[in-house]
Amino acid sequence: MLFGEQEEGKEVHFPPEIKSKLVSLYHTLTTTILTLLPHMLDPASPSVPAITLIATFSDPSQPWTNKSTQKLFNSLLCGRTFTTVALDSSISHLLSHTIKPLFLVSSTGTAAARLSSTHDRAAMPSTFSRKAPPPPDHTLHPTANSHPWIYAHPETVTILHWVLSVLQPSPTSLDSSPLSAVKFVPLLLPPLLTLLDGPTVSSTATKCRPIACGLLRRLVLLLPETHLAPPPKGRGLGSVIWDAVFPFLHWIPPVTPVEESEVLLKEVYPTLVAVARGMYKGTGEEGKRDSEKLLDRVVREGVASTVGYVGENMVVVRVLLDALVPPPAGTKGDAEKQQDGAAEELGLIKALNIYTIKHLPFLIPFLVDVMRNPFSAMEPSVLIAAVRVMIGILTVGGGSVRLRAEETESGDEEDDGERGGWKWEILGACIDCWGNVVREEEDEGEVERGKGKGGKESRRERLEEVKRGLRRLMTVLKEVVVFIDVEGKERGGKGWEEVRRAVVEGVGIDGGEGEEEEDEEERMRREKMGLLFMECD
Numbered sequence: 001m002l003f004g005e006q007e008e009g010k011e012v013h014f015p016p017e018i019k020s021k022l023v024s025l026y027h028t029l030t031t032t033i034l035t036l037l038p039h040m041l042d043p044a045s046p047s048v049p050a051i052t053l054i055a056t057f058s059d060p061s062q063p064w065t066n067k068s069t070q071k072l073f074n075s076l077l078c079g080r081t082f083t084t085v086a087l088d089s090s091i092s093h094l095l096s097h098t099i100k101p102l103f104l105v106s107s108t109g110t111a112a113a114r115l116s117s118t119h120d121r122a123a124m125p126s127t128f129s130r131k132a133p134p135p136p137d138h139t140l141h142p143t144a145n146s147h148p149w150i151y152a153h154p155e156t157v158t159i160l161h162w163v164l165s166v167l168q169p170s171p172t173s174l175d176s177s178p179l180s181a182v183k184f185v186p187l188l189l190p191p192l193l194t195l196l197d198g199p200t201v202s203s204t205a206t207k208c209r210p211i212a213c214g215l216l217r218r219l220v221l222l223l224p225e226t227h228l229a230p231p232p233k234g235r236g237l238g239s240v241i242w243d244a245v246f247p248f249l250h251w252i253p254p255v256t257p258v259e260e261s262e263v264l265l266k267e268v269y270p271t272l273v274a275v276a277r278g279m280y281k282g283t284g285e286e287g288k289r290d291s292e293k294l295l296d297r298v299v300r301e302g303v304a305s306t307v308g309y310v311g312e313n314m315v316v317v318r319v320l321l322d323a324l325v326p327p328p329a330g331t332k333g334d335a336e337k338q339q340d341g342a343a344e345e346l347g348l349i350k351a352l353n354i355y356t357i358k359h360l361p362f363l364i365p366f367l368v369d370v371m372r373n374p375f376s377a378m379e380p381s382v383l384i385a386a387v388r389v390m391i392g393i394l395t396v397g398g399g400s401v402r403l404r405a406e407e408t409e410s411g412d413e414e415d416d417g418e419r420g421g422w423k424w425e426i427l428g429a430c431i432d433c434w435g436n437v438v439r440e441e442e443d444e445g446e447v448e449r450g451k452g453k454g455g456k457e458s459r460r461e462r463l464e465e466v467k468r469g470l471r472r473l474m475t476v477l478k479e480v481v482v483f484i485d486v487e488g489k490e491r492g493g494k495g496w497e498e499v500r501r502a503v504v505e506g507v508g509i510d511g512g513e514g515e516e517e518e519d520e521e522e523r524m525r526r527e528k529m530g531l532l533f534m535e536c537d
Contacts, residue, residue, distance in 0.1 A: 027066050030057070034072040043082050051090045052098060055162040056155045064155070084178035091163055091179070095187035102149045102156060103191045147198070149191075150208075157208050157215075160191065164218045173226040173235070181222035189237065192216050193244055213248070213267035216241055217346075220274045225281040238279035242294070245271050249302040253310050262315050269323035270346040272298050277351060292355050299348060299359050307366055314379045317370065321385035324348050324363075325392040349392040356393060357400040363393060364401070364422050371429040377440040380462035383433060387469035390426065391476055398480040401426070423481050424495070430470055430477065431503055434532045437466050438525070467531075474532060504530035 034057065041050055060070045082090075149156040163184070170182040195212035220228065220241060228238030248268045252261050276294035280287030303320050310316050325347045349356050356363070370376055370386045377383065394401060401422045441463055481492040504526060 023063075026064065027069065030064070031066075031068045031072065034069055034076070038076060041076075043086070045086050046082055046090050048090055048093045048098070051087075051094055052159065055094075055159040058162040058165075059158045062155070062158055087166065088178040088183075091166065091184070092187070094159070095163065095184060099156060099159065099191055100187060102153060103194045149195070150198070156191075157195065157211055160188070160195075160215055161211070163188070164215055164222070167222055169222045170224050170227075172224050175224075181219065182224065182227060185219075185223070185227065185237070188219060189240075192219065193240075196244055209248075210264045210267040213245060213264070213271050216245065217267070217271040217274045220271070220278050223278065225278065228275070228278045229280065234279070238275050242272065242275045242279075245275070246297075249298070249306070252306050252316060253313060258313065258315055262319055265316070265319045266322070269298065269302065269319075269348070270326070272302075273346045273348060273351050277346075292352065295348060295352050295355075296358075299352075299362075303348070304359075304362050307362075311366075311369075314376070314382050318379070318382050318385055321370075321382070321389050325350070325385075325389045327385075327388075347392070349389065349396060353396055357397040360393070360397060360400060360422070363389075364426065367393075368425050368429040371433040372436075374436050376433075377436040377463075377466075380437075380459065380466050383437070383466045384462070384469055387433075387466065387473050391469075391473050394426075394473075394476045394480055398476070402480050402483065423477065423492075424499075426473075426477055427481065427496075427499060430474055430532065431499075431529070434467065434470055434529060437463055437470075438528045470532060471534065500533050504533060 033053070037050060037053065054073060054076055057065050057069045057073045059065060060067075065073075166179060167181045167184060168177075168179045170180045173182055175182055192212050192215050195208050196216065198208055198212075220238070223237070226234045228234055228241075230236050230239050245268055248264055249272075251264055256264075273295065276291045276298070279294075280291040303323065306316060306320060326344055328344065344350060352359075367386050367390050370382065371390075376386070441460070444460060444463070478496065481496050483491055485491050
């Protein structure tokens with residue numbers, strides 16, 4: 001087996017030179033077959049083996065796909081327009097006779113078992129045994145017979161990925177048009193749930209788990225509310241997927257390796273948001289409250305709990321920040337997520353909207369700590385994400401940030417400079433973060449980081465991106481701090497100006513000048529710090 005995982009006890013070890021020759025021969029054969037395929041392919045009635053072959057080479061990240069086969073795959077799709085009816089029939093046959101048999105044995109005891117014969121949520125039994133049944137042997141010791149999709153057919157996940165990319169959204173549960181997603185739920189949901197519950201002792205299953213989570217998200221986005229909503233309004237498939245995915249919020253270090261946790265959590269959070277929104281799409285205010293309750297659980301039991309355990313792990317913190325406000329469309333490396341609907345719309349802040357304010361007592365101190373941490377400047381991507389999340393919070397909950405104060409501010413102009421509450425904490429975090437980035441840039445000029453000029457320049461670009469984000473944040477923050485009250489008086493302007501003068505001009509908060517004359521280095525530092533307020537003045 002060149003690409004699939006080897007069954008325990010039956011491993012075949014190829015010497016590197018032999019394996020390299022075999023892989024090269026395999027690529028040559030597949031390239032030849034794909035070259036000949038267009039001459040034998042009928043767009044009006046494509047055969048199942050031909051569709052399977054095309055789907056197998058649809059993912060360029062797989063080891064059996066190289067540049068030549070990927071180019072041929074793209075030409076097949078562009079040069080041959082399959083009729084929707086023919087493609088619908090071929091996909092149905094592919095899922096029924098190729099994919100389904102692979103999961104008949106391994107689906108026992110997994111989340112797929114919670115589906116009834118009609119693929120609704122199965123009713124819970126009336127009585128329960130106090131003693132949990134022992135797990136099936138094949139979940140602890142997977143074999144080629146119990147898990148063929150791991151050993152004999154590693155292309156299974158790629159085929160499922162391609163099928164979901166072809167299917168169309170279904171407006172209703174009765175939609176019977178060609179390639180409608182609801183028609184394929186009985187053939188897709190059990191394999192995806194089985195992939196999600198794969199054996200942890202298998203490296204292939206571990207890699208498939210985040211992929212399966214992303215595929216479940218794609219399926220959720222294609223299904224109507226009547227399929228996802230809980231009974232009696234719907235068939236309850238949303239709660240089945242929720243129950244299967246939610247436990248993975250707790251797969252965090254040190255119990256779970258950092259690399260595995262990072263990849264998995266990136267898929268888990270947007271999938272849960274998609275399920276919470278899909279279950280209550282058009283059910284009015286009551287549905288919105290139910291959706292909000294689910295999202296609250298994600299923030300409390302996911303984000304807040306993870307920060308409490310591994311808040312010092314910058315890799316995990318970056319994942320949590322992206323879950324709150326995903327990177328904007330077009331971000332490098334996130335193209336696949338944009339297609340899966342994981343960008344912007346599936347961020348927790350966007351989904352909660354105004355209800356985000358109930359989580360501000362946790363979110364703002366968390367973000368302030370990240371921005372003020374001097375070591376965060378060594379990971380510019382974390383600061384970029386933290387600034388993006390802070391802007392998102394101020395956009396939806398700026399009024400609550402304005403009203404929250406540790407000290408009561410009066411409406412008198414002479415007392416308007418008191419600096420208590422979240423808004424001043426955020427302003428102080430911006431100033432500290434800017435100073436840390438400036439010092440990091442200065443150190444970058446003295447000590448070369450990275451390997452070669454490319455790594456150094458890329459790092460400088462990321463630091464500049466942090467500074468651009470901080471300027472945008474300052475613009476949003478000033479609109480929160482400085483405002484016109486109901487009586488037409490400006491509030492917060494005096495306090496903002498005092499802080500600005502203290503940072504830019506070296507004037508103390510009390511308005512007094514410093515006694516010592518500052519040197520040239522201090523003056524240059526203040527000029528750099530003054531750039532933070534450039535877009536606000």
